[in-house]
Structure formats: structure tokens, C-alpha cells
Amino acid sequence: MSAAAEERSARAPWALTAPALMLFVGVLLIPLAMTVMLSFHDWGQYKGIEPVFILKNWHEIATDPYYAEMFWRTFRIAILTTLLTALLGAPEAYILNRMSGRWKSFFLLVILGPLLISVVARTLGWALLFGGNNGLVNKLLMSLGAIRSPLPFMFTETGMVIALAHVMMPFMVLSVWAALQRLDPQIENAAMSLGAGPATIIRRIVMPQIMPGVLSGAIIVFSLSASAFATPAIIGGRRLKVAATLAYDEFLNTLNWPLGAAVATLLLVALVLIVVGSNALIERRYAEVFR
Amino acid sequence: MAYLELDRVAKQFGTQTVVDDFSLSVGKGEFISFLGPSGCGKTTTLQMIAGFLDPTRGAIRLEGKDLTAIHPAKRGLGIVFQSYALFPHMTAAENVAFGLEMRGVPRGERAERVRAALAMVGLAGYEDRHPRRMSGGQQQRVALARALVIKPSVLLLDEPLSNLDAKLREEMQIELRQIQRTIGTTTILVTHDQNEAMSLSDRIVVMSQGKIEQIGTPQETYEKPASAFVSQFLGKTNDFAATIDRTVSPTQLVAGSWRAPAPAGLSGPVTVSVRPERIGFDDAGLTAKIVTRIFQGNHWLFQCESECGPAIVIRQNDGQAQPGEGEAVHLTWRPEDMSVRARAGA
Numbered sequence: 336m337s338a339a340a341e342e343r344s345a346r347a348p349w350a351l352t353a354p355a356l357m358l359f360v361g362v363l364l365i366p367l368a369m370t371v372m373l374s375f376h377d378w379g380q381y382k383g384i385e386p387v388f389i390l391k392n393w394h395e396i397a398t399d400p401y402y403a404e405m406f407w408r409t410f411r412i413a414i415l416t417t418l419l420t421a422l423l424g425a426p427e428a429y430i431l432n433r434m435s436g437r438w439k440s441f442f443l444l445v446i447l448g449p450l451l452i453s454v455v456a457r458t459l460g461w462a463l464l465f466g467g468n469n470g471l472v473n474k475l476l477m478s479l480g481a482i483r484s485p486l487p488f489m490f491t492e493t494g495m496v497i498a499l500a501h502v503m504m505p506f507m508v509l510s511v512w513a514a515l516q517r518l519d520p521q522i523e524n525a526a527m528s529l530g531a532g533p534a535t536i537i538r539r540i541v542m543p544q545i546m547p548g549v550l551s552g553a554i555i556v557f558s559l560s561a562s563a564f565a566t567p568a569i570i571g572g573r574r575l576k577v578a579a580t581l582a583y584d585e586f587l588n589t590l591n592w593p594l595g596a597a598v599a600t601l602l603l604v605a606l607v608l609i610v611v612g613s614n615a616l617i618e619r620r621y622a623e624v625f626r
Numbered sequence: 627m628a629y630l631e632l633d634r635v636a637k638q639f640g641t642q643t644v645v646d647d648f649s650l651s652v653g654k655g656e657f658i659s660f661l662g663p664s665g666c667g668k669t670t671t672l673q674m675i676a677g678f679l680d681p682t683r684g685a686i687r688l689e690g691k692d693l694t695a696i697h698p699a700k701r702g703l704g705i706v707f708q709s710y711a712l713f714p715h716m717t718a719a720e721n722v723a724f725g726l727e728m729r730g731v732p733r734g735e736r737a738e739r740v741r742a743a744l745a746m747v748g749l750a751g752y753e754d755r756h757p758r759r760m761s762g763g764q765q766q767r768v769a770l771a772r773a774l775v776i777k778p779s780v781l782l783l784d785e786p787l788s789n790l791d792a793k794l795r796e797e798m799q800i801e802l803r804q805i806q807r808t809i810g811t812t813t814i815l816v817t818h819d820q821n822e823a824m825s826l827s828d829r830i831v832v833m834s835q836g837k838i839e840q841i842g843t844p845q846e847t848y849e850k851p852a853s854a855f856v857s858q859f860l861g862k863t864n865d866f867a868a869t870i871d872r873t874v875s876p877t878q879l880v881a882g883s884w885r886a887p888a889p890a891g892l893s894g895p896v897t898v899s900v901r902p903e904r905i906g907f908d909d910a911g912l913t914a915k916i917v918t919r920i921f922q923g924n925h926w927l928f929q930c931e932s933e934c935g936p937a938i939v940i941r942q943n944d945g946q947a948q949p950g951e952g953e954a955v956h957l958t959w960r961p962e963d964m965s966v967r968a969r970a971g972a
Contacts, residue, residue, distance in 0.1 A: 524678050525711035527699045529776065530728035539724075543715040621715075 367603075374597035384592055392597035402598070409577040409602070412495050413561035417553045419500040424507030425549050429541070431508070432515045446508050454502055454565045461498045462489060462569060488570075495570045495577075499560050506559065507552040514548025547621045554613060558606050578602040628687075629654040629812055630675075630780055635684035637670050644670045646836045648684070652780075655810045657803075659823035662833035663859070668816045671833075672782055675814065677701055688779060699728075704778030704811070708785040710769040712757040718744065718768045719753035725776040743775035744768075746805060763794045770802070774811065781806070783815040787822060799825055820860045824848065832856050848901075850965055857899045857965065864905070866898045866912070866934040867969065879966065882933035884912040886961040895969040902927075902938040904963040907949060911958030912937075919951050932957060 374392055377385040396402045431442055449457055464472045465488030473485035488494040518541070519525075526540045564579040571577065576584070578598055585595030628651035637645040645667040652658050660668035673679040675686060677698030686693040693701060713721050719740050726736045744750055747767035757765050766786060773781060786802075787795045803826050806813050817823050823830050824844040832839040832847055832855070840852035851857035854865065868881035870888045877888040881898055903925075914932035926948050928939040937957060941948060949955050 519707075519709050519711045521707045521709055521711040522713065524676070524698075525705065525707060526713070526724070527678075528676060528701075528703060528705045529725035529772070530699050530702075531724070532699060535728070540713055544713075 370596045371600050373593055374600050376593040376596075378591050378593045392594045395594065396597055396601060405576055405581055406578060406601070406605070408492065408575065409561055409579075410605075412492055412499065412567070412577060413557050415492075415496045416499040416503060416560040417557045419496060420503050420507040420556050421549050421553055423500070424504055424552065425511045425545065427504075428508045428511035428515060428548075429537075429545070432512065443512075447505055449501070450505050455569065457502060458498050458566045458569045461494070461501070465489065465494065490570070490572050490574045492571075492575065495567055495575065498566050498570050499563060502563075502566055503556040503560060506555045507549075510552030510555065511545055511548045514545040518544055547617060550613070550617045550621075554610055554617075558610050561606055562602060628652060629656075629689060630814075631685075631687040632671070632675070633685040633687065635671065635674060635681045635686060637667070637674060637679060638682045644836050645674070645681075648838060650831060650838070650841065652812060652814070655812055657806055657813045657815070657826060657828045659815045659817055659827040659830045660833060661817055661820060661823040661830050661859070662839075663818055665835075666833040667836040668818075668831075668833050669784060672784055672814060672816045675780070676703055676705055676782055702776065702779050704773030704776060704781045706766075706769045706773050706781070706783045706786045708788060710757075710765045710786075710789075712765055712768055712772070714757050717754050717756055718749065718760070718771075721757065721768055722772045722775050725772060729776065739775055740771075743771040746774070747771045748801070762790055763798065766790065766798065770805070774805070774809065778811060781811045781813040783813065785816055785818070788817075788819070795822070802826060824860070832859060834859075851899065854897065854899075854967065862902050862938055862940075864900050864902060864937045866900070866932070866937070868896050868898045868934070868966075870894060870896055879961075882912045883910075883956075884958060889961075889966055892966060892968055897967050897969045898964050899967070900959050900964045902940040903942075905937070905939045905957050905959050906941075907939075907955045908958040909956060911956035914955050914957050916949055916951055916953050916955060919948070930955070930957065 373384075375388050375390070377387050377389050377391060379385070427446070431439060431446070434442060462470070464470050465486060467473070467489060468485050470485060470488070473482075473488075476482045477485065488497075522540060522544075523536050526536045531539065561577075562579055563577075564583065567575070567577045568580050568583070571580065573584075579602070582595045582599040582602070585591045585598060589595075630652040632648055632650045635645060635648040636643065648667075648671055650658070660671060662668050670679060674681045675693070677693070677696070681694060688701075713724065716724070722740045722743050723736050726739060731739070741750070741753070744753060747770050749764060749767050749771065752760070752764065752768075755764075757768065760768065766789075769786070783802075787798050790798060799822060806826075815823070815826060827844060829841060829843055830847050831841050834855050840847050840856045842850070842852075847856055848860050851860065851863075857863045857865075866881045868879055870893045871878045871880055872888070872893050877893075878885050879888040879896070879898070912932050912934060914930040914937060916928050916930050918929045920927040920929075921943075923943070925943055926941045928941070928949075930937045930939060939957065
């Protein structure tokens with residue numbers, strides 16, 4: 336190959352990826368850098384945003400316990416949501432995987448179906464069922480005399496976790512499902528022939544092998560829940576703020592963009608650290624299963 | 627008394643009969659092969675013995691006890707799967723130890739038996755390897771050690787060698803046979819490879835479309851095939867259309883210009899089967915012309931066009947001059963080298 340041709344072929348990958356790269360830089364990297372810069376700017380009720388470099392916003396977040404409580408709530412909700420989806424999603428995927436052909440595709444559709452519906456619509460559905468005295472389920476239970484006052488759901492963390500878990504379930508099921516596809520179809524028979532009962536097979540043979548799937552599903556669900564906006568906004572409202580809804584309020588209601596940017600940046604950095612850290616741990620722990 | 631007995635076992639899936647009327651007695655320590663093309667029901671039969679499938683009809687008995695009443699986990703059979711089905715998250719030693727652990731064998735004895743089992747299959751020193759870091763042949767050995775370490779009453783092998791390359795397969799065949807001879811475990815092998823079945827087994831069960839075609843020693847099934855299917859499935863064979871002429875005395879079997887005294891019991895149109903290595907060239911016999919001649923080192927392979935249809939002849943390369951392509955020859959064989967069947971549909 337001539338030098339010119341070699342140079343051409345070395346340039347080709349860059350030329351081919353250029354459009355996507357430009358889009359990526361233009362709509363993600365630049366705004367992100369601007370947001371980070373924005374978090375160091377000053378803001379005042381009457382003077383608006385001042386492009387100076389100060390640590391006021393970061394200092395406020397670090398010292399005001401309101402932010403600590405809000406971030407703690409954000410991650411508590413994300414962790415509980417992740418646990419709930421793992422606890423329900425992993426068995427769900429396993430059962431689904433054992434179903435016969437026609438039922439399998441039907442129930443897979445049932446699980447994936449919600450992804451086709453807007454998160455807002457799905458969350459409003461929960462609000463319709465449990466929303467105070469007018470919620471359908473609350474009304475029914477009260478008219479049956481099962482409960483005296485409506486079940487607390489709206490504006491509670493429990494409500495947020497349940498609604499978020501519902502929204503996130505497909506990601507967990509699909510992730511575990513993918514891990515189950517890698518299972519040798521004879522592996523349970525092999526364990527059975529060696530004398531293992533059904534519970535032992537699940538615990539000793541199936542679980543360790545689908546654990547990477549559960550964990551990668553958990554990473555997806557955790558990061559999506561921690562940064563979720565629509566569900567916490569509808570269920571939690573103004574009373575129970577999480578990082579995403581707080582950043583939104585700072586941007587659009589208080590108009591304190593620099594503070595909102597600081598909250599958003601902190602959420603992003605925390606999430607990246609958690610996700611990258613746990614991913615590295617998982618890959619080291621399950622090196623043999625991943626290979 | 628038979629050690630393992632299958633008594634008119636049948637398996638149906640819906641309206642489809644996959645295995646029908648399968649009866650077999652296996653002696654203790656015997657090595658049996660189920661041989662047949664894919665879809666002949668051999669794996670289904672193995673899975674019924676293993677307990678992964680329940681027979682629709684018939685009984686399976688081990689030492690006189692009804693095996694189908696026992697849960698697969700309690701049958702105590704050793705199984706090697708085609709895919710090996712090793713536990714990828716466990717080391718070789720942990721894989722082998724699993725069955726012992728399930729039986730509550732104490733830790734010390736367990737370690738000792740695992741080490742012995744791995745050493746037996748030639749994997750001493752590989753205890754801490756994970757299956758994904760082992761070659762196909764090594765994985766196969768781990769699977770074998772895992773099945774044998776529990777001292778199974780019967781060892782079931784489901785096409786265990788089909789994922790190995792030709793050379794390794796041959797090595798494993800010899801090794802498998804030696805191990806089986808040494809420990810004397812009753813073994814059932816499922817295979818579609820006739821060479822494998824012949825070189826390993828004491829007896830072969832040839833199956834086709836869910837039915838047993840023939841049960842016999844490798845030699846019997848090769849030399850005295852009970853049906854056209856068996857003779858064609860086990861090695862190459864020549865089928866010539868012939869007739870038995872009872873109008874002359876003594877009665878004669880006539881295949882083209884080749885004739886011999888007729889065997890008793892048959893008359894009219896028959897099919898004569900002769901193995902290619904049993905046919906020789908002579909001055910008289912079945913008239914044929916050599917179409918192609920292929921040199922294969924230790925033997926020559928001739929494809930001929932005879933008056934009774936195409937024929938294959940194999941001659942040892944014994945240094946003698948061999949006829950060339952296009953030459954007219956006469957094919958002949960000893961009457962005891964052929965098997966004669968009534969011709970179907972004639």
C-alpha cells in the first residue's frame with residue numbers, strides 16, 4: 336500500500352464517524368461543559384446570572400443539610416427501587432424463560448408493553464388508583480370497609496419506589512433474560528443428575544450464573560431511578576424533592592440556574608462514580624462467568 | 627439377570643411416536659451404544675433412562691427395581707452431556723465435587739475422590755481452572771470425571787465426543803474405553819457415528835425412526851446386518867438385485883453373470899449385500915467397468931458400473947498391480963461374505 340493510500344485509510348474512520356461525533360460533541364459535551372461552568376457562576380434575585388468564578392453554590396450544597404437530605408432521599412429511593420425490581424424481576428425473567436413458546440412471547444410483550452407508554456401516563460395511572468380519597472383502589476377498599484382512611488401513596492417515598500419499580504421493571508427483566516439465554520439448556524439437568532433438588536439448583540447453579548445479569552440490570556435501574564424526573568415529580572410533588580426535580584425547580588421556578596447546575600453536576604458525578612465503581616467490582620468478581 | 631432392563635418402552639409427543647416398543651437388557655459392566663441418524667429416538671431413550679422424560683408406555687428397571695418411580699435426582703446415574711453442561715462459575719474441582727457434596731460426602735473424603743477422579747481422566751493439576759479456560763477436550767474430561775466420581779450405577783453418554791476434532795475424538799475414544807474397562811461401569815453411549823459405536827461398544831443398538839433395527843455386537847451388525855438400513859448405516863455396502871432360481875438343481879442365486887448355490891429359505895427376487903472390501907477382481911463373475919480409481923494410501927477405492935448397478939470395491943494396497951480406470955473387470959466374492967434379503971416391493 337502506498338503512503339498516500341495508507342494515510343487515506345487512516346483518515347477514513349474519522350471521516351465516517353465525523354457526523355455522529357459532531358452531534359455528540361454539539362448536543363452533549365458542549366452543553367455539559369457549559370453546565371459545569373454555570374455551577375461556578377453567581378446569581379442574585381435582582382442581578383440575575385453573573386459570569387464570575389465563585390464556589391458559592393457548591394458551598395451552599397455542602398453546608399445546607401437540606402441538600403444532604405435531598406440527595407440521601409434520591410439514592411434511598413433509587414436503591415429501594417433497584418432492590419424491588421431485582422427481587423421481582425429476576426424470578427419473573429426465570430419463569431418467563433421456562434414458559435413454552437407461545438406463552439413466552441405473549442408475556443414478554445406484556446412485560447415490554449409498558450415501555451411503549453409514556454412514563455407520565457403510567458405514573459398518572461398509579462395516581463388514579465391510589466391518589467387520596469378519589470383513588471379507585473382507595474375508594475374500593477374503603478367502601479368494602481377494609482381500610483378507614485385512604486392508603487398513603489401520593490407524596491410518599493413508598494409510592495415513589497413502587498411507581499418507579501413499575502417503570503423500571505422491563506430493564507431488569509430484559510437484563511436477567513439476556514443472562515438466562517447464555518445458560519446451557521442442559522445445566523439444570525446436569526445438576527439434577529448429580530443429586531441436586533430444585534432449590535439447590537436455583538441457589539447453587541442458576542443464581543450465580545444470572546447474577547451478572549441481575550447486577551447490570553441493577554446498575555441500569557439504579558442510574559435511571561436516581562436521575563428519574565417524571566415519576567418523582569408526579570408522585571412526590573413539591574413536598575418530596577429528589578435531585579432531578581430540585582434541579583428542575585431551580586432552573587425553571589427560582590431561576591437560580593447556577594445552583595440548579597451545581598445540583599445536576601453533583602448528581603451526574605455521583606452517578607458516574609457509583610456506576611463505574613460497581614461495574615468494575617462486578618467485572619472483577621464475575622470474571623469467569625463473563626468470559 | 628439383566629442389570630438394566632428396558633421393557634417395551636415408548637415415548638409419544640402428542641400424536642408423534644418418537645420411540646416405540648424399545649426392549650433391551652443390559653448386563654452389568656456392559657458398554658452399549660445407541661446408534662442411528664438424528665431424530666431416530668436414541669437421545670429420547672437416553673433421557674427416559676436419565677429421568678428427564680417419562681416414558682409413555684413400558685418399564686425401565688435397574689436391578690429389578692422400577693426406575694421410572696425414582697426422581698431423576700435420586701437415580702444415581704452419571705451423565706455426560708453433548709455440551710458438557712459444566713458449571714461455568716465453578717472450578718474443575720468444584721464441578722467434580724458437586725455430586726459428592728449433594729450426597730453429603732465429608733470434606734476430606736470429597737477432596738480425595740475429586741483428586742483421584744481428575745487424575746483418572748488425566749487432568750491432575752487442573753483443579754483450580756474454570757471450564758471456560760479449558761479446551762474442549764479438557765472440558766469433556768471434567769464432565770466425565772464429574773459423572774464418574776459419584777460411582778454411578780449406569781454411565782450415560784449423550785454424543786460426548788461430537789464436539790471434538792477428529793484426532794482428539796479418536797484419542798478420547800481409546801481413553802474412554804480404557805477407563806470404562808478399568809472401573810467396569812455399565813455404560814450407554816448415544817452416537818450417530820458408526821465408527822465410534824463400533825470401536826467402543828460391546829453391543830450396538832441400531833435405531834431408525836424410533837424403532838430398533840438390530841441389536842448385536844459390532845461385528846454382527848457389520849457382517850450380518852438385519853436390514854437394508856443397518857447395512858447402509860454401518861459402513862459402505864453394495865446392494866445388488868439378484869434372483870434365486872429354484873427351477874434348476876441345485877437351486878442357484880443369480881446376480882448378473884455371478885452365480886452361487888442359493889441359501890435355504892428364500893426364493894424369487896432378493897437383494898444381495900456385499901461389503902466393498904470383500905469383493906475381488908477375477909476372470910469370471912459380475913461384469914463391470916471401472917469408472918474411477920482413487921488411491922488412499924493403504925488401500926485403493928474403485929467405483930465401478932456393474933451389470934447390477936453401481937458398485938464400490940476396496941482393495942488393500944499390497945503392492946500388486948491394480949486395474950486402471952475404464953478397464954473391464956469381473957467382480958466376485960465368497961458366498962459367505964454376502965447377506966441375502968428378500969427384495970421389498972418385488
